Amino acid sequence: MANTGSSSTSIGRKLIMAASGLFLVIFLLQHFLINFTSVIDEKTFNEISHFMGTNVLIQFVMQPILIAGVIIHFVMGFILEMKNTKARNVKYAMNKPSANSSWMSRNMIYTGAVILGFLGLHFYDFWVPEIDLKYVQGLEGSPTRYFHELQHRFEDPVRVAIYCVSFVLLALHLMHGFGAAFQSVGVTNKRYLTGLQKFGKIFAIVVPLGFIFIALFHHLNQ
Amino acid sequence: MAGKGMNLTLKIWRQSDANSPGKMVDYKVTDISEHMSFLEMMDVLNEQLVSKGEDPVAFDHDCREGICGMCSMYINGEAHGPDRGVTTCQLHMRMFNDGDTIYIEPWRAAAFPVIKDLVVDRTAFDRIMNAGGFVSVNTSGNTQDANALPIPKADADEAFDAATCIGCGACVATCKNASAMLFVSAKVSQLALLPQGKVEAKERVLNMVDQMDKEGFGNCTVTGACEVECPKGISLTNIARMNQEFLKASITADK
Numbered sequence: 001m002a003n004t005g006s007s008s009t010s011i012g013r014k015l016i017m018a019a020s021g022l023f024l025v026i027f028l029l030q031h032f033l034i035n036f037t038s039v040i041d042e043k044t045f046n047e048i049s050h051f052m053g054t055n056v057l058i059q060f061v062m063q064p065i066l067i068a069g070v071i072i073h074f075v076m077g078f079i080l081e082m083k084n085t086k087a088r089n090v091k092y093a094m095n096k097p098s099a100n101s102s103w104m105s106r107n108m109i110y111t112g113a114v115i116l117g118f119l120g121l122h123f124y125d126f127w128v129p130e131i132d133l134k135y136v137q138g139l140e141g142s143p144t145r146y147f148h149e150l151q152h153r154f155e156d157p158v159r160v161a162i163y164c165v166s167f168v169l170l171a172l173h174l175m176h177g178f179g180a181a182f183q184s185v186g187v188t189n190k191r192y193l194t195g196l197q198k199f200g201k202i203f204a205i206v207v208p209l210g211f212i213f214i215a216l217f218h219h220l221n222q
Numbered sequence: 223m224a225g226k227g228m229n230l231t232l233k234i235w236r237q238s239d240a241n242s243p244g245k246m247v248d249y250k251v252t253d254i255s256e257h258m259s260f261l262e263m264m265d266v267l268n269e270q271l272v273s274k275g276e277d278p279v280a281f282d283h284d285c286r287e288g289i290c291g292m293c294s295m296y297i298n299g300e301a302h303g304p305d306r307g308v309t310t311c312q313l314h315m316r317m318f319n320d321g322d323t324i325y326i327e328p329w330r331a332a333a334f335p336v337i338k339d340l341v342v343d344r345t346a347f348d349r350i351m352n353a354g355g356f357v358s359v360n361t362s363g364n365t366q367d368a369n370a371l372p373i374p375k376a377d378a379d380e381a382f383d384a385a386t387c388i389g390c391g392a393c394v395a396t397c398k399n400a401s402a403m404l405f406v407s408a409k410v411s412q413l414a415l416l417p418q419g420k421v422e423a424k425e426r427v428l429n430m431v432d433q434m435d436k437e438g439f440g441n442c443t444v445t446g447a448c449e450v451e452c453p454k455g456i457s458l459t460n461i462a463r464m465n466q467e468f469l470k471a472s473i474t475a476d477k
């Protein structure tokens with residue numbers, strides 16, 4: 001009997017890649033909407049952040065799922081890349097991939113690697129201090145600390161620059177990835193697929209640009 | 223015609239057999255007519271080589287009219303060359319200019335090892351077909367009339383489009399991952415869309431994908447390069463359909 005849809009088959013791996021990618025897209029939207037409230041109203045942002053930071057379901061169910069999703073996605077990304085490199089063991093002396101495919105689609109591993117680096121920095125900046133405060137030191141923390149911490153992080157122009165560049169690369173990652181994921185999970189209806197891919201392109205540009213806007217906004221309004 | 227044709231520099235991959243190292247070698251051809259096909263230009267080169275007592279360049283070809291899928295050259299960085307919707311045998315020399323340098327390489331994929339020069343071993347495709355690219359039909363003499371089974375026109379058209387795949391392997395050669403998904407998905411779709419193919423649909427997709435993986439082809443990143451370079455315009459939608467079929471079959475498989 002042949003292998004079935006597990007991580008040991010090419011299509012199984014691809015479905016895992018697409019499902020984890022789409023899950024991360026939903027998370028990204030949620031994260032963006034919450035961050036965006038910081039531009040509109042300090043109090044709302046603090047309230048939502050406090051809720052997210054203290055709610056048991058979010059802290060102990062959603063957060064581990066999210067971390068697992070990120071790990072599954074990038075580990076599978078590196079596995080696929082290794083297998084794909086092996087599948088073309090001799091390179092062409094002359095190759096013209098720009099004639100038939102987009103730069104984004106050919107460089108998912110590089111845009112992904114930059115995002116991974118950024119996630120490391122992001123964890124170090126926001127997540128580690130929070131975890132340390134709440135679960136290591138066991139302190140309450142002021143329910144209004146979130147906004148000031150956010151503002152503080154966007155003081156340093158180097159940080160803001162790294163942040164902006166990472167989001168440009170995330171935009172490039174999603175400009176290919178979001179649409180591709182629908183193809184991977186098997187959408188064959190041409191009207192749906194075209195619509196979803198258009199939506200994916202818009203999402204891929206608007207949401208990362210929104211994150212960049214938020215960073216610049218706080219940098220300029222210190 | 224004499225003196226009015228193109229003079230070209232060819233950089234061709236030469237490799238005497240599967241186990242020897244190969245290299246790119248430069249050749250010159252002169253007075254090539256724009257009306258020639260690419261393979262005819264290669265014939266001119268080979269006549270030159272033979273008359274000089276040198277080993278001619280080995281390349282696959284058979285029908286020379288775009289239907290057999292044998293010709294297979296990676297020309298100037300693209301499978302079947304710079305034209306669209308054609309095989310190498312249908313590629314005209316008018317796509318090139320006098321003085322051009324043309325790179326000619328074999329399909330490159332771990333699953334398609336070079337046999338000699340530009341000839342690669344594509345029996346991996348045959349093994350994938352053997353794994354499930356067929357329907358079992360009773361041929362005892364009382365075969366049912368094909369028209370007895372009603373098939374919606376849209377399905378028949380899509381199945382036909384998928385069936386036009388000639389198994390040339392340009393999709394594999396083009397894909398940055400040397401993935402065979404376009405080929406396999408065309409073969410899966412062609413049968414999955416028709417009532418005759420439904421009976422064995424489940425094992426077919428599982429077994430064909432299994433064989434594809436065993437042969438060492440890469441994974442699909444949905445770059446779409448295969449669809450652009452495919453001489454038969456096989457659509458990427460077939461890959462989505464195969465993924466769907468695979469998921470369905472996996473979930474409902476007996477084991």
Ligand code: HEM
Pocket residue numbers: 014017018019020021022024025028070073074077078080081108109111112113115116119173174176177178180181182184185441442443444
């Ligand atoms: C953590 C670092 C990341 C790495 C290393 C990474 C790597 C990759 C790679 C290599 C692919 C292409 C896989 C293939 O060959 O098909 C891919 C696809 C994808 N990625 Fe990422 N990625 C990362 C983060 C993200 C994030 C944060 C998101 C969403 C917000 C995301 C969304 C997607 C989507 C939707 C796809 C398309 C899946 C498909 O083609 O079916 N990725 N990623």
Ligand code: SF4
Pocket residue numbers: 386387388389390391392393394404405408448451452453454455456
């Ligand atoms: S899908 Fe197209 S490129 Fe691939 S083998 Fe079939 S005809 Fe050739």
Ligand code: FES
Pocket residue numbers: 282283284285286287288289290291292293309310311312
């Ligand atoms: S020789 Fe038959 S398709 Fe080119």
